[in-house]
Amino acid sequence: MTPRNMTEEKMGTLYGVSLGPGDPGLITRHAWDTLQRKNIFWAYPVRNKNSDSYALDIALRSGLRLPTGNTALVFPMTHDAEKLAKYWFNAAQTVHKILKNGQDVAFLVEGDASTYSTFGHLARTLKALDGAARVQTIAGVTSFNAAAAQLQMPLADVDDTVAIIPAGYGLPVIDDLLPRFDTLVLLKVKPLLDEIIDLLHGHGLHEHSRFIEKAGSPEERIVHDLATLKGQKVNYLSLMIIKNPQRERSEVIRGCRKKNPETQSP
């Protein structure tokens, strides 16, 4: 055995532990077991040194206890790429030091670790720092899946098409997508809420649209009648699910492989 192999074997694994959007009941058994393991180190994201961690809050509300080995990792609310890269690097370095001591690290993630999560950045930066670093992702429930369940509004029925976009791309983008998809999920609707409500009225889709804030959390709020939301303050963690029963559908190719599929339009 070479010294290199010995080092690799001793090195811990970074786990991306998805906790679901807020209801501790939506934590998976795999995530739950991972967080309860002895000697696992918890790392959790915060926006700045003094802020709370929503991911940590979910874990603690589930009844789990914060282990002695734990650290906050700062992921600031900025879109300055250079600044972000610096914070990602610092976070990856902190994690790398713990892994090198042979300890596994659980990075706590709200929602699903692959879906609009900081975990992707952390994992990539760690791998860039050390190609031998081991990473595992534990999948979880997303905010929009939890929202659909709470609303009892299927995200997708058979043959449905779904688009998920941050609402911040703006009204013309939303306007373009509305007729094309059976379900449109708009994330972070806060900055454009009133304008989106007007747009949905224009399309006659307001009655097929729902608003949900902090899905699955104790502060969850569901609004069926969007008009009542106009001018209201809403949380940053709010989304809309818009169904379009008017979408024109083309044929769907099923079953065995077809060698000459006919030309189709969406």
Next chain:
Amino acid sequence: MTPRNMTEEKMGTLYGVSLGPGDPGLITRHAWDTLQRKNIFWAYPVRNKNSDSYALDIALRSGLRLPTGNTALVFPMTHDAEKLAKYWFNAAQTVHKILKNGQDVAFLVEGDASTYSTFGHLARTLKALDGAARVQTIAGVTSFNAAAAQLQMPLADVDDTVAIIPAGYGLPVIDDLLPRFDTLVLLKVKPLLDEIIDLLHGHGLHEHSRFIEKAGSPEERIVHDLATLKGQKVNYLSLMIIKNPQRERSEVIRGCRKKNPETQSP
């Protein structure tokens, strides 16, 4: 208390219990607790009277025991709307009889109950049958969230756009969506697999695409080099995740409400 209220109080609740795509570790704590409750009746979907239930298989592989009160519900593999409606009605009637006896029913769902699931049909038909029927949906992990975790390929990074469509809509539809989204999830790629691989080559996106079969199950298969798949037989439960790093992005509106958002293009 009126006799009507008494009946309503006695009536059980139908739970849509999401089990995740195949790995029993991806069952949520809420689903797990629901299935372990005493006196809960299990209902699980089968394609015909003699076929196995994939959802039931996930539950049994988790170590849970099938309770005495259990029934298969037939949801045939057909797209004949009239035939389907008949089977949904039969299934809803079976469930309704059990609920009326005051017993709760857990309907076992692979993946997430709101995402391409028969549960939506069952719940709607039950509500049509009896407006007083109580339904709850327990959200779960979807196949594509589990696939992204296994692939360590984020489904969406910050500001990313995602589209999810059944591949059967055909090549022109896929061709149209590829440049528009950061991530395209193609479900049920089996019938068009070779043609899709050729299309991705044409877009230079084959290196950013992954194939995954039966995500999270013991038979899971991941293919990174799509060219090796051509002409191969694949399972019905197979999907592709395609990333498009070339997508041209517009500005994203953030933070506070803007009263005059500028016109934007996708």
